[in-house]
Amino acid sequence: MDALGDRTRRQVFELLRAGPRSVGDLAAGLPVSRPAVSQHLRVLEHAGLVTHRRNGTKHLYEIDTSGVGALRDWVEGFWSEALARFKAAAETKGEPR
Amino acid sequence: MKDTLMIEAVRKTVTVDCSVEEAFRVFTADAVSWWPVESHSIHETVSEIVFEPEVGGEVYELSTAGDRGYWATVLEWDPPNRLVLAWNILRADVAPTEVEVRFLSDGKRTRVELEHRGWEALGDDGAAKRDDYDTGWDFVLGRFVADAE
Numbered sequence A: 001m002d003a004l005g006d007r008t009r010r011q012v013f014e015l016l017r018a019g020p021r022s023v024g025d026l027a028a029g030l031p032v033s034r035p036a037v038s039q040h041l042r043v044l045e046h047a048g049l050v051t052h053r054r055n056g057t058k059h060l061y062e063i064d065t066s067g068v069g070a071l072r073d074w075v076e077g078f079w080s081e082a083l084a085r086f087k088a089a090a091e092t093k094g095e096p097r
Numbered sequence B: 001m002k003d004t005l006m007i008e009a010v011r012k013t014v015t016v017d018c019s020v021e022e023a024f025r026v027f028t029a030d031a032v033s034w035w036p037v038e039s040h041s042i043h044e045t046v047s048e049i050v051f052e053p054e055v056g057g058e059v060y061e062l063s064t065a066g067d068r069g070y071w072a073t074v075l076e077w078d079p080p081n082r083l084v085l086a087w088n089i090l091r092a093d094v095a096p097t098e099v100e101v102r103f104l105s106d107g108k109r110t111r112v113e114l115e116h117r118g119w120e121a122l123g124d125d126g127a128a129k130r131d132d133y134d135t136g137w138d139f140v141l142g143r144f145v146a147d148a149e
Helices: A007-017 A023-028 A034-046 A068-093 B020-029 B126-137
Strands: A050-055 A058-063 B010-016 B046-051 B058-063 B068-078 B082-087 B097-106 B109-117
Touching: A007 A023, A007 A034, A007 A050, A007 A058, A023 A034, A023 A058, A034 A050, A068 B010, A068 B020, A068 B109, B020 B097, B020 B109, B068 B097
Parallel strands: none
Antiparallel strands: A050 A058, B010 B109, B046 B058, B058 B068, B068 B082, B082 B097, B097 B109
């Protein structure tokens, strides 16, 4: 299983970086349905990246800060991708030698 | 007893076929040309990424609607050789990690060394984190690691 291998799940994760959100809040910011967001949250929660708590009648989802090891691995992969793209951009846009 | 959790810094090196000055310029002033915004941004669509070029400056994205999404704060700014960012990788109320990027001349090319460190400062309880990490925390994300190297 690859919790952050899906684009929408990455977007859900990115949105949660801004703070705790309900399923409805998340769905409002994404081009997918509430049930789809719930499904993505279940995957993220199962992976230990996201946790949830009850706030009145709402379930609020948030990034699980105990997940530092997994987060570090995720960031490592992110930088690999980003720097490969940076290299391509710098060599395309770089001044002619 | 103080927990001695240490999580190794993320270190990446890439060599690019351009000058140090140009590499620094593209990295900072033209980040929107390479940053994977389609998957790593706060807003759905990003039109610009801004590195305010001074210590204390902010790094932020601008959505196509003009909304600003804060990413990081500049801790050190030494163009075209080095920059250090304080990056709240989790949330604004959690300790930031640090990203240092060095641009080193390598003949006609530039070696870019990136270090993303400070993981041990995150979270509330180091011991609990360690347990989580050791009992299979990292099993899901393998595909994302090092695929560009």
